[in-house]
Each structure stands twice: as C-alpha cells, then as structure tokens.
Amino acid sequence: MRSVLLSATATLFLAACGIDESGVWRLGLTPAAAAAPGGGDETAAGSYLVGRFALESGDLHRAAQSLERALLADPDNVELRRQVFALLVVDGQFERAVTVGRELTALDKGAQDAMLFLALDDVRRGDYAGATRRLEAVGGGLAGTVQPILLAWARFGAGQRDQALVALSAGGPHGGLDRLRIYHRAMMLGLSGKPREGLAALREAFPELATAPVRLVRAAARLAQAADGRDAALQLIAQARAAEPDDPQLAWLEQAIRSGRPDVAAIQGPPSGMSDALSGIAEALAEQEGHTQALLFARLATFLTPDDGEGWLLIANTALQQDNAAEALRALDHIRADGPLGWQAGLTRARALQSLDRGEEAIRLLQTMADEAPERSDSLIALGDYLRSKERFAEAADAYTRAIQRIGKPEKRHWRLFYARGICFERTKRWPEAEADLLEALELEPDQPFVLNYLGYSWVDQGTNLDRAKEMLHKAVDLRPEDGYIVDSLGWAYYRLGEYDKAVTYLERAVELEPGDAVINDHLGDAYWRVGRTREARFQWERAVTFKPEPDVLAQIQEKLQKGLPDAAAKRG
Structure with a gap:
C-alpha cells in the first residue's frame, strides 16, 4: 500500500534542514525542569516525580496533570512550563493548552512552539490576520x-x-x-x-x-x-x-x-x-x-x-508503536468508516484489539470486513496472521486459502501468502500441501531466504532431498549471514548428511548469533557428540534445558543427558 x-x-x-534533538517540540524532562520543584516543597517534588514516572511509562495524561501541579510551586519556570504545554498538546487537552501557551509566550517571547500552536488556534477561530502575525515570528x-x-x-x-x-x-x-x-x-x-x-x-x-x-x-x-x-x-x-x-x-x-x-x-x-x-x-x-x-x-x-x-x-x-493500544482505539473512533481511511482504520483497530488481548473481537471484526468486501484479501490475510501467531494453524490455513482464492493469478508480491499457508499446513501435518505452497512461494520469489530456509530445513528434518536442501540453505545463508536460525538450518543439514565437522562449524556460529535458543544449542550438542567432544556435548544439552524447550524436545534432551547419542544417525534434537 x-x-x-x-x-x-x-x-x-x-533531512535537508538537519532537524535533531535541539529543535522545538522536545518532550523530555530537562535538568532545569527537574530542579523546578525544589526548595524543600515535598508536595511539588512529589508531583514532579510522579509526572516524570508517568511520562516514562507513556501515561501522558497523568504526566500533564502531575507536572501542572509541580508548576504551581514555580510558575516562572519556563522550562517546566514548556514541558507542561507540550504534554497538554500531545494529550489532546487543547483548551488548556491554549491557556498555558498564552502564559508561556508572555514569559518567553521566543517560545516558537507555543506561538505556532496559538496561530493554529487563530485559524480555528477564523482570525487569519492574527495567525499571519504569529507565524511571521516563527522560525x-x-x-x-x-x-x-x-x-x-x-x-x-x-x-x-x-x-x-x-x-x-x-x-x-x-x-x-x-x-x-x-x-x-x-x-x-x-x-x-x-x-x-x-x-x-x-x-x-x-x-x-x-x-x-x-x-x-x-x-x-x-x-x-x-x-x-x-x-x-x-x-x-x-x-x-x-x-x-x-x-x-x-x-x-x-x-x-x-x-x-x-x-x-x-x-x-x-x-x-x-x-x-x-x-x-x-x-x-x-x-x-x-x-x-x-x-x-x-x-x-x-x-x-x-x-x-x-x-x-x-x-x-x-x-501502537508505543504499546498504548487503548489510546489507538480512542483515536480510531474519530475516523469515519465510509471515508477514504475507513478500511485502513478497520485493519488498525484489529491490531489494537489484539494488543489488548481482545482477540475474539479482532477475529469477528476481520471476518466482518472480509464479508463486506468480497473482492479484497487483506482482511483475510490479517486474520490468518493473527490466528497463526496464536498457533491456531488449521483456522489460519483456512483464512489464507480464502485470501488466495480472491487474488486470482498470483503475482510476485504474493509469495508471503503461500509461505504463511505452507507453514500452517506443515504445522498441521499436511506436508504435501505445505511443500506445494513453499515451492509456489519460491517460484514467485526465488531468492526469498525465509522460504529457502523453511523448505530446506523441513527436507533436512525429514531426511529427504538433502543435497538440494543443502544447496538452498547455503543460498539462504549467503542472503542472511547474520540470521542464527538460517545458519542453524545449514549446520543441521550437514549433520544429517553425516558431515559432522562442517556441522560443528556452522552450528557454533548459529549459537553465537542466537545464544538463547534451545534447539540450536541442542543441535550443537549433537554435533559435538558425533565428533567425539562428549563433555562439550553434555554442556550444550544442559544449556538447552535452561532455555525451556518444548516438552517433546525436552524429553529427548534429557534422554541424551542420561545415555548420550546412539551409534545410529541421530534424529532431530
């Protein structure tokens, strides 16, 4: 879009104007503002500290209220007044911001942020001459x-x-x-x-x-x-x-x-x-x-x-970027559903509901949007993405299938849709369908490292197409050499091929890149065992246990800690 x-x-x-932190509209507590509630006034100091904590927590409304109370103890403190004014604006308390803005410009003729805001207030009231005079002083x-x-x-x-x-x-x-x-x-x-x-x-x-x-x-x-x-x-x-x-x-x-x-x-x-x-x-x-x-x-x-x-x-x-989904919903209430941004607002509302753990509401909204616009696929894709994130893979696959049916002839940009459905098929043990989707995604986007990795790793894990899988994983690593999961996949391919020395090389690198992943540490332990470094193998398996692997993986690791690996080629750790 x-x-x-x-x-x-x-x-x-x-960029051309070199705007940085020295520009107007800063919103952070300055040293001067921090000193404002001093003088032994514990109530003012407490209000200041509450305001500072609220600001750092993203609660702008409470921050504005608390810092306004602190300002009462030192009404001539321009820096603190600037902070209060900016908070009032960002919190949408415009009428109060007009009053504080006028007080600020009376104390500081160079308060351009307040001057700009008051000029906008002039425009709202139809006073364009007044707005012109104020804006001429802004720079x-x-x-x-x-x-x-x-x-x-x-x-x-x-x-x-x-x-x-x-x-x-x-x-x-x-x-x-x-x-x-x-x-x-x-x-x-x-x-x-x-x-x-x-x-x-x-x-x-x-x-x-x-x-x-x-x-x-x-x-x-x-x-x-x-x-x-x-x-x-x-x-x-x-x-x-x-x-x-x-x-x-x-x-x-x-x-x-x-x-x-x-x-x-x-x-x-x-x-x-x-x-x-x-x-x-x-x-x-x-x-x-x-x-x-x-x-x-x-x-x-x-x-x-x-x-x-x-x-x-x-x-x-x-x-939403600031993890304030409730504020996002309040903002979205102002957007008309039949306006140019109504559809995008609906998708954004679904994201906000998901962030608030109101997932069923988000699902109903996305399903309603899909029914109301049978020619569109994006609400179904969003629905599939959410269901997949909740590991409801069968339902997600159904949503993706409906989306694919709506797009007609797939284009290059649709690779992700087939990739996502392929993951859902694989996780619900429908491998033939998963493999077909992953191959379709690769046909649409041959150099997509995530698809190369997922398909290559799946083949390695199944012990099929190992040479082709290794080739695909090498390509994925070349495309994303700092991705520990992809490097792990290549190392595991070498392990399954019996090339244990090469497996150690790549798996050690994978652990460097993703030191806290249980499966990658487990893989390295297996590779160490195969090259005779049994003490290091047990150390890696013990590390893997501390990272809380899935129950089935944990059971396998615990068995290896007791018995080591059998002489036969190991299965996936």
Whole structure:
C-alpha cells in the first residue's frame, strides 16, 4: 500500500534542514525542569516525580496533570512550563493548552512552539490576520520547517491569495521542500478557480503522478475533475489503480468521483491545507522513529481539522508503536468508516484489539470486513496472521486459502501468502500441501531466504532431498549471514548428511548469533557428540534445558543427558 502522506518528500526536507534533538517540540524532562520543584516543597517534588514516572511509562495524561501541579510551586519556570504545554498538546487537552501557551509566550517571547500552536488556534477561530502575525515570528527547528507553508495558507485565508501563491513558488521541482510547496500551491490554484494550472504544476513536480502517494492522486483527481470533468479524473485514477490495484483509498476515490463528490482531495481550504502540512511532518517523524514528536504534530493536525482521518490514523499507529493500544482505539473512533481511511482504520483497530488481548473481537471484526468486501484479501490475510501467531494453524490455513482464492493469478508480491499457508499446513501435518505452497512461494520469489530456509530445513528434518536442501540453505545463508536460525538450518543439514565437522562449524556460529535458543544449542550438542567432544556435548544439552524447550524436545534432551547419542544417525534434537 502507498504511503498515506507525502512522507518521502517530508523526510527529504527534514533531512535537508538537519532537524535533531535541539529543535522545538522536545518532550523530555530537562535538568532545569527537574530542579523546578525544589526548595524543600515535598508536595511539588512529589508531583514532579510522579509526572516524570508517568511520562516514562507513556501515561501522558497523568504526566500533564502531575507536572501542572509541580508548576504551581514555580510558575516562572519556563522550562517546566514548556514541558507542561507540550504534554497538554500531545494529550489532546487543547483548551488548556491554549491557556498555558498564552502564559508561556508572555514569559518567553521566543517560545516558537507555543506561538505556532496559538496561530493554529487563530485559524480555528477564523482570525487569519492574527495567525499571519504569529507565524511571521516563527522560525527554526521543525516549526520553522513547516512555517512557510502554514504562513502561505494563513495569508490565503486572509484574502492575500496572490502573495500566498508567490510565497510558494519554488525554483524547481526536484528538492523535497520545493515539491511540497508546489503541491500546496497547486491546491491553492484549484481553490482560486485555476484547476488546470494547478494540475499542470503537479504534473511537472511529479511526472509519475499515477504512482505518487495517494494523497497526491486525490489532489490531482480533484483538479482534473474541476478542469476537464469526471472522465479525466477517472482516467487518472485508473492509471493509479493499475499500479496499485489493492489500495483501498484508490477504490474509495474512484467511487467518490463516480458519485460526484467534490471533497475527494485532502485540502479543502486553509485549515485543511495547514493540517496537511502538519500531517506530512508527523508522517516523516514517525518513519524516523521520532514517535513522540510525530504524535505532537499529528495532534496539531487534528486540532485544526478534527474530522480529518489522516492525523487520527497516525496517532493510532504511533500509539501502537508505543504499546498504548487503548489510546489507538480512542483515536480510531474519530475516523469515519465510509471515508477514504475507513478500511485502513478497520485493519488498525484489529491490531489494537489484539494488543489488548481482545482477540475474539479482532477475529469477528476481520471476518466482518472480509464479508463486506468480497473482492479484497487483506482482511483475510490479517486474520490468518493473527490466528497463526496464536498457533491456531488449521483456522489460519483456512483464512489464507480464502485470501488466495480472491487474488486470482498470483503475482510476485504474493509469495508471503503461500509461505504463511505452507507453514500452517506443515504445522498441521499436511506436508504435501505445505511443500506445494513453499515451492509456489519460491517460484514467485526465488531468492526469498525465509522460504529457502523453511523448505530446506523441513527436507533436512525429514531426511529427504538433502543435497538440494543443502544447496538452498547455503543460498539462504549467503542472503542472511547474520540470521542464527538460517545458519542453524545449514549446520543441521550437514549433520544429517553425516558431515559432522562442517556441522560443528556452522552450528557454533548459529549459537553465537542466537545464544538463547534451545534447539540450536541442542543441535550443537549433537554435533559435538558425533565428533567425539562428549563433555562439550553434555554442556550444550544442559544449556538447552535452561532455555525451556518444548516438552517433546525436552524429553529427548534429557534422554541424551542420561545415555548420550546412539551409534545410529541421530534424529532431530
């Protein structure tokens, strides 16, 4: 699936601007803030410590409340006030954040984070002149990066359209910032009654428009619809769907254009234009694992446009990254099921339910989605993945089978589906079907190391096709030389072939890579025994027992500790 936001472009301009921890919107307790509740005031100190613990635990709501109480003991502490303000924003307590933001800017004229937020509040209230004045004072850090676009939209909203368009005129379409500005300028042209000009600007900046992120395709479709009618928009969408046939947003977009909806683009005016820019920053930060800062900018986007699903979906995904599934569910409640992100929100909701151990609810949701969209396979794949993770292999295989029936002719990208079903078949002792699926996965993706490993190891474990299995496992090791499980498979192949010295070499390496795996240690013990290193063999078997192997493996290891290995070729440890 394509990225929802302009993440590639946003990442480019973030890197170009050298944004790091010194930028605005830091959310961490600073030494100055730590000193704030001092002076012997135990209550303030206690509130500070509670807030710090809550922040480290991811409980932003409690952290904001506790640090606000600590702030009462030292109301002039700018650093602590910054922390409280940022926490209020990220927790979605916007009305309180407005008050604290105004107090912060009164104490510190250089508080650009608060200045940016208050400018957005001006926009919400329709005060574009006020927003313009505040944004003109913002510069530096992440806020400074997005400031030119936000300022242009503020001027556009204030009626200074020509000035806004000139401000977003870029020197060329190749830099990250320039391309993002061209996108926003194109939407301004469309809103100014010049959709053909806007579409031309988009095509110049993004020559491969059909393969661009969906947000751009939505914008281009709206401009094409306004300039040349519905058929022109549908032609553009058809090209995009040919490149990405499974994208649910494109399916929604096609249906929306056919039904004559005018609101298919993400940007409908200055508020949504500013929200779009903030979401782009948030998406880029999330991709760079700056989850807390991503959450801040996503919250700012929802502050401006509370009905736009982009920011809420990003908040949900960020919350899941931070193991806060309950917050993810709250964010997903804001996304309309019939909107462009409704389907993706459903898949994300299922993940959140799984994280909360509400697996049966997740299963019902995914089954309902599969029934409602009989042409789609992704909800069935998600269902199969969850059932497989719970070792409900027979049910998972059924879900994967239904998904395979829906995809028609398999393509290269479907290798994983056959691989997953092959695993389920193997675990339910349906080896002929498993082998067929694994071979199909290899035909679709011949150099896939995980498939090479699984099939090769299975053959080795069964004592069949050993020479071919060894060849496949060598290839897998070449592709992933630091994967201890794959190296173990190759070592075990040599063991089953009776080449014990080579087996020791690879199995020792596998234990180095995965020292805590019971089966790999057990395998090395077997290899040591075969080359006469019996004391070391018993040591490896004893280590394997400490790693809590499966009951059947444990019984075999305990028998070997008592009797050693028989003279005949050993079976799997």
